[in-house]
C-alpha cells in the first residue's frame with residue numbers, strides 16, 4: 365500500500381475539522397480547503413437553529429484534545445446549542461489553535477478532484493498517481509494542490525433538493541430564485557423583512573418545514589397580515605403531527621401541538637397531497653400553479669421556502685472512480701446501513717474505512733455528504749468515520765476497522781432526530 369503523507373480535506377465543517385485533528389494525531393499532514401471565510405460556514409447559515417443533540421454529541425475528542433491543550437473549557441455537556449454557538453464556542457476556537465490554524469486555507473472552493481496525469485479512464489499505474497485537487501480562490505483564479513489522499517467532507521448544504529416531485533426544478537423555479545429560499549431562513553430575525561406581513565408558501569414534510577411554519581406563525585402574532593400556506597407532498601400530516609404530539613421529547617411535542625392548533629384555527633393553511641407544477645412571477649408576487657388532492661388551482665404568494673432535504677454535489681468528483689449507490693448517492697457499502705426506511709440517526713451503526721472506500725484508493729467521502737440523500741446523519745458518526753480513515757491512512761489497519769460509537773448519556777430515540 366502506498367505511503368501517505370499529504371491529505372487534502374475538502375470543507376471545514378465540524379467533520380472536516382475533526383478529520384484534520386485525527387490526521388494530525390496520526391502524524392499526517394492535512395490541508396483543509398474551505399470555500400467560506402470561516403470554519404463552519406454552512407452551519408452559520410442555519411446558525412439561528414437549535415440542534416437536537418447536546419454538546420456531548422457535538423464535540424470530537426481529537427479536536428477537544430487540541431483545544432484543551434490550548435486552555436479551552438468544555439461547554440456544559442447537556443446544553444443544546446444553536447448552530448452559531450457551535451461555531452463560536454467550538455469550531456472557531458479550534459481553528460485558531462496553532463495546530464489547526466496553519467492547516468486551513470479559506471476562500472478555497474474545490475471545483476474538481478482527479479489524479480495527476482490520469483483522467484478517469486486511464487488505468488496504468490493509477491493507484492500510484494497523486495490526487496490533484498483544483499480549487500478557486502476569492503478572485504476566481506484556479507489553483508491545483510497535490511495529495512496522497514483526499515477526504516471530501518464538503519456537506520450537502522449548498523445543494524438542496526428542488527421543488528419538483530421528479531427531483532428537478534419546476535418550470536419557473538430557476539427563474540424566480542430571488543423569491544425562493546431553501547433550507548432554514550431566519551424568518552424571525554435576519555430575514556424577517558422578507559416574510560413579515562407577506563404570504564409565504566412552505567414546502568416540505570419534515571420537522572424543518574414544521575419549524576419554519578411555526579416561526580412564521582410567531583411573525584403572524586406580531587403582524588396579522590403574515591399569511592402561511594404549508595404544502596406537503598404526501599398526506600402524512602397526522603404522522604408528522606401525531607409523532608409530535610406523542611413525542612417523548614418535550615420540544616418536539618410542543619411543536620406538534622402548536623402546528624395542529626394552528627391548522628385547526630385556520631392560522632395555517634394546510635395543503636396535503638400537494639405538488640407545484642409551475643411558478644410565474646407577476647406584478648404582485650408569485651402565481652403558483654398547483655395540484656392539491658388531484659385538483660388543479662393557482663395560489664398567490666410573495667415567497668416560497670423549500671425544505672425538502674439535500675443531496676450531495678458529485679459533479680466535482682466526476683474524474684474519481686467512485687463506488688456510489690445509485691439510489692442513495694452514498695458509498696455503496698454504507699447505503700444499506702443508513703436507509704431512512706429502516707434507520708434513524710441513532711440506529712446507524714458505527715462505520716469507517718470499510719464502508720467508505722471507493723475504487724480509487726485513499727479517496728473518501730465522509731461527514732454529512734457520505735449519507736448522500738439520507739437525512740439521518742449525526743456528527744458523532746462522522747467523527748468515528750474520520751478517526752477510522754485517519755488510522756487507515758497512517759497504516760493502522762486494525763484500529764481503522766474497529767469502529768465504535770459511545771453515545772454519551774442517554775441514547776437517542778427515533779423521534780429525537782432526523783428530518
Ligand SMILES: Cc1cc2nc3c(=O)[nH]c(=O)nc-3n(C[C@H](O)[C@H](O)[C@H](O)COP(=O)(O)OP(=O)(O)OC[C@H]3O[C@@H](n4cnc5c(N)ncnc54)[C@H](O)[C@@H]3O)c2cc1C
Pocket residue numbers: 374375376377378379380397398399400403404405406407410413414415416417421472473474475517518519520521522548730731732733741742743744746
Ligand atoms: C438544521 C440542522 C440541524 C442539525 N442538527 C444536528 C444535531 O442536533 N446533531 C447532529 O449530530 N447533527 C445535526 N445536523 C446534521 C449534521 O451533523 C450537520 O449538518 C453538520 O454540520 C454536518 O457536518 P459536516 O462537516 O459533514 O458538513 P457541513 O457542516 O455542511 O460542512 C461542510 C463545509 O464544507 C464547505 N464546503 C462545501 N463545499 C465546498 C467546496 N466545494 N470546497 C471547499 N469547501 C466546501 C462548507 O462551506 C462547509 O464549511 C443538523 C443539520 C442541520 C441542517
